[in-house]
Amino acid sequence: MHAVLGQPPSRIAQVTLLTEGTYPHSPGGVSVWCDQLVRAMPDVDFRVTAVTATGREQPVWELPSHVRAVESIPMWGAVPRGKEPRGRDRRAFLSAWERLLTSLLAEGGRGGDGERAGTDELFGPALYDLADWADAGTLSAGLRSEAAVRALAGLWRRPGTDVAAALPTQYDALTGTDLLEHALRPLAAGAPTGVAHAVSGGLATLPGLLAHHRDQVPLLLTEHGVYQRERYLGHRTGPYRWPVKSLMLHFFRLLAREAYRHSALITPGNRYNRRWEEHGGADAGRIRTVYNGVDPAAFPLAGPEPEVPTLTWAGRIDPIKDLETLIRAFALVREEIPEARLRIFGGTPRGGEDYRARCEALAAALGSAGAVSFEGRVDDIRTAYAAGQVVMLSSISEGFPFTLIEAMSCGRCTVSTDVGGVREAVGETGLVVPPRDPAAMAVAALALLRDPVRRAALGEAARLRVIDQFTLRQTIDAFRGIYTGLSPAEPRTGQQYGGVTWMSRVRRADTAAGSGQRAAAEGTA
Known part of the structure; x- marks a missing residue:
């Protein structure tokens, strides 16, 4: 998964990845995507500007030497220093x-x-x-x-x-x-260099939008999920009154439109996202769908199935993954197959402890506590796919989920909710059910658990579909071409971006008055 793929020489000089809550400080599908992209292009100098929670998070990814710097922009850490204008x-x-x-x-x-x-x-x-x-x-x-x-x-x-x-x-x-x-703290980030590549919408786009506005830095936007839709889902249960929710949702909607208007190219991970982007004001002529890919050699056939009927799930423990629907569906499965097991693989991000406890309590209330196991993170995600006969995906929002195409590459059949690009990924090789519908999910899982011949046929077809349409090589080749096309003929330097060209009227006055420059947050990888 971390093997460097050989690539031809390139005139690409620098790319700044703009992330929020993902690479390089968190695991998950978007982080996997970033890591694959970076490692596949050792001839490109990458920098990362990462919007994080506190700024104290340590990278969980081993960064290669051509990741030259990482800047962390804390959203909820210490209050930035500074005096109120007078x-x-x-x-x-x-x-x-x-x-x-x-x-x-x-x-x-x-x-x-x-x-x-x-x-x-x-x-x-x-x-x-x-x-x-x-x-x-x-x-x-x-x-x-x-x-x-x-x-x-x-x-x-x-x-x-x-x-x-x-x-x-x-x-x-x-x-x-x-x-x-x-929300506006990313405006204080260092200037992106080369191509500014936002790997999500929303707050990650702010440094790129600013660089484009000030010095025409090309902005590339890749939305793995629909950021704006996920803000709506999150605010449904948020603790704020309607005036506050309305204010913030309008902010995220206008920020999305601003990013769509000024991106040189928008590369959604599926056609579902593309439709959302067009509805949000993106120019269809500047949208190019680029699917996520995996290396089939890194995800070979999983091998023999376990003897006990087992469903598996892999991901982060998060409300958007809707594990509660999965647990309710599994309780229905056990009514028909009492010996069935559900194994849940994945870490619990900071702040998600209450949700995990709620899921565990639900399993106990449904009489499934002894049959549902929370396995935590595993060093090799293939372990999760090999642990069961059927791999489940229960999310209420997704882009083009890595866990799905990885499981498919391993030859496992899948039951997934009909969200994001799931149907585009699965095609006819797995079962797709409505989200938040435990009964439909249980029926699909039971159909596969009871039919080993069908499971084997679907698993084989799933792997062939990945090899044909969703390989890492196809993804990397697409982005190498995009980077090359967007890169300036004479790449600008970080000093040029951060120097006089960018100094606003306010900053010039501030500097002339002798006040200190804001502290650099970059640390070399």
Whole structure:
């Protein structure tokens, strides 16, 4: 899986990967994808700008020598240092802040395409103006000020806002301003060099958008999942009142549109994502679907099945994976096959402990505690696929899941929920069921557990499908060509990107006044 694939010489100089909550600090499918991409191109200098939780996370991936630097942008760590703007600067700062808020509140109106265009015209310029204050080291302090909170509270009270009937409170304004302050922290990241490649939508795109705006750095956007859709799913059960949810969802929607408008190329991992991107405003002419791939030699046939009827699942323990539906389905399976087992492989990310406990409690309540095992992370993921007759996928949102095509490459048949690019991956080689439907999932699992001949035929067809359509070689060749096409004829240097060309009016004034440059967060890999 980590073998370096031989490649021809390339004129690609530098690529900056922009990530959020994934590579190189977390496991998971997107991180696997990044690692494969990086290792397959040893002739390219990579840098990584990673949006993380606290900034104290250690890499869980061994980084090759051509990953020249990693910058961590903490979202919830220590409050960035800096002083609130004063005097004339304070008025200019609040003007930019109010324009951003106005775009978010107008986005919630019921106007037509003309109003939508107006919000786009407000959002982008206001966002880039606020980036100047991030350069000066004053953005976070300014957004934590009483004046910033009052600005949001005042705008919410204007007639016509879609949340006025919800009677937003001062606490709502404080919460909304705080969440936006955290969301805008990536504006203070170092300047991407070469091609800025955002491997998700949302906050990871902010440094790339800023580099494109300031110096026409080409921005490449690869969405493995539908970031905007996942924000909607997450906010359904969020702890905030509707005014705050509305504010943040409008922010993520406008940020997605800004990224779609300014990306040189958008490379979704499946056609399902492509449809979402087109609906969100992306130009169809700048979208190219590039499927995830695996190396079939690294995922050979799994070998003999276990003697006990067993379902397996692999991934991270997370609500979006909907393990509760899987556990309920398994309880129905055990009613028909009492000796059946469910083995769940994968780590529990920080903050997910309560969800895992809830899943364990559900298994116990359904009388399946002794038949459901949480195995944790394994050194070799192939162990998970070989451990059962059928590999399950129960997610409510996916892109083009690695666990699915890896299991297929191993010759295991699958039962998967009909989300994202699952149908594109599986074709006719596995069973696909509606999400959040334990009964349908149980029926599919039982059909395969009871029919070894069908299982074997589907597993063989699945491996052949991977070899034909979803190999790592195809993925790498596609992105090598994309990088080559987007790379500047004369690659710019990190010094050029970070120097005078990028110094805004605010930053020049700040430097002239003798204040210190913001501390560099890069650490060489």
